[in-house]
Amino acid sequence: MKRFCLLLLSLVTIPTFAFSQGTAESKEPIVILISLDGFRYDYVDRFQPENLRRFIAEGVEAESMMPSFPSKTFPNHYTIATGLKPEHHGLVDNSFYDPEKDLTYGIGKKELVQDGSWYGGTPLWVLAEQNDMVAASYFFVGSEADIQGIRPSYYYPYDGSVSNMTRVSEVFKWLELPEAERPRLITLYFSDMDDVGHAYGPSNDAMLEPRLRKLDHELGALFEGLKSYDLDINVIIVSDHGMTDIPVDNFLNLTILTKDVPGSVVNNGALAHVYLENKKDKRKVIKSLENAGFPVHITDVDHKENYQDLMYKDRIGDILIIPDMGYYLATGPAVTLTKRRAKSLGTTVFGEHGFSPAYKEMHAVFYANGPAFNSGLRIETFQNVHVYPMICKILGLPIPDSIDGKLEVLAPILKN
Structure with a gap:
């Protein structure tokens, strides 16, 4: 495995001055937030990477991290980024209709994905830039949009x-840039486990394990490289949701x-989401x-x-059709x-x-390591809205009053 990691590290450039960089500088905390899309809560225990x-x-x-509903990629990444539930930040699903815009948002519509007017709340990178802190993103939901007119300095x-x-x-x-x-x-994003999980289901160990091993080696190269820097780097690894097996015969014809x-x-x-032409038809449609x-x-x-009383209620259908688990x-x-x-x-x-977070199969992961964190600690399941205020605390950023996340939930995992 060490030889594999050395090979991976040989593929990236780490200048020799990186080993001494930062010694004459103030060592302000750095946070690297990594998302492993579709990485179910039990994969590490099962495969021991x-x-x-x-x-x-x-x-x-x-133990696990509970996603928000629906347990989909865009809503939950943006919940982690803002500390708000989907119905409060506006991305209520991967696809939804906005009656004010008379447009349907979809994750494949690049011009809408990059339009900051679709996104509520203040994502971490916007909050950082507003407070004269440089932010960077190699992919994260919302990071390529001009939210409040702001994008990360690097994205x-x-x-x-x-x-x-x-x-x-x-x-x-x-990290090699001047202070x-x-x-x-x-922020950093990897889709490997979501890709393989969709293709073969989360119970197919023969297909999941090789992809996870490869991802683990790549993360290992990152971890080893970060040791080269004389900087206070804190790494937080999350996922947006879990995954469950769906038999082919259980795909229901929505048409x-x-x-x-x-x-x-x-x-x-x-x-x-069902958006009715006439809301007076609702009872009849529901019965049908x-x-x-x-x-x-x-x-x-x-x-x-x-x-009730939600900022983005109009983006949620008049009627929701939710299939049984499976x-x-x-x-x-x-x-x-x-x-x-x-x-x-x-x-x-x-x-x-996409199912209710009440189902454990939908649960995600939360791992953290760095000078800001206690060591060798295992905590109980918590909701993903609480990651945001914790990161604000580490970076010294003001925590918005309007978020759903609470600092006290994850404060015990921080030193001091």
Whole structure:
């Protein structure tokens, strides 16, 4: 394994002066926030990756981290970035309709993803830049948008083809900058476990383990490289959600289910939003959906206490269609394509997420290591909104009064 890490390190440039850099400078704390998309809470225990295990043993580990609902990529990354629940920061799903804009946001629509007017709250990099602190991002939801007219000093529009080691190499380059230009907040994102989890399901050890081993070696190269810097670097590793197995036969035809709905249906998977043309039709539509014989729950948002008095309530459908755990909503063409793909891969199961955080399979990870943290500590499950104020505390940033996260939840894992 050491030889593999040395090989990986040889692929990135670490100038020799990095070993002494910072000795004549003030050592203000630095935070590197790493997201491992789709990394389920139990993967480390199951596969025992060497570098992550060592990182955890020397730092802090949570039993799991509870995502916000829906347990999807965009809502939860942005919750971690803002300390707000999705219904408070505006990204209520991966896809949703905004009646004021008369537009449907979607994670594949680059012009909307980069439009800061879709994003509420104050993400960490915006807060940092507002307080004269340099921030950098090699991918994180929202970091390529001009939120409140601000982007990180250094950032890249998302490109999944960029290798993990290229991302790691750029982190080293940022850390080598002069103190005035060096970022004190860096975000980093890896999609490996989400990709393989979707393709084969989270129970397919034969496919998951090789991908996790590779990711672990790449993280190991990052960890080793960071030791070269005489800087107070704190590394926080999170994920946005977990994953569960969905049998191919449990993909539900959303097109058939909603064929008589007088309105539009946005999103699918573990949650579909129904935006009615006339809200007076709501009771009739709900009854029709409930009588369709599908294993789903139909929720009237106006009668759901959790959705009352919310800033972005209009972005949530008038009616929510939520399938039972183990089932997944897909349009008619998507159901057909899913079955064909399963047959070509010789599988009967895919991996999906988006379900209620009440299901442990949806839970994510939280690991932290660095001079700001206690060592060898394991804590109970907590909600992901609480990461934000903790990072603010480490960096000395003011904690906004309006966030959902509470500093006292994670304060005990910090030294002093």
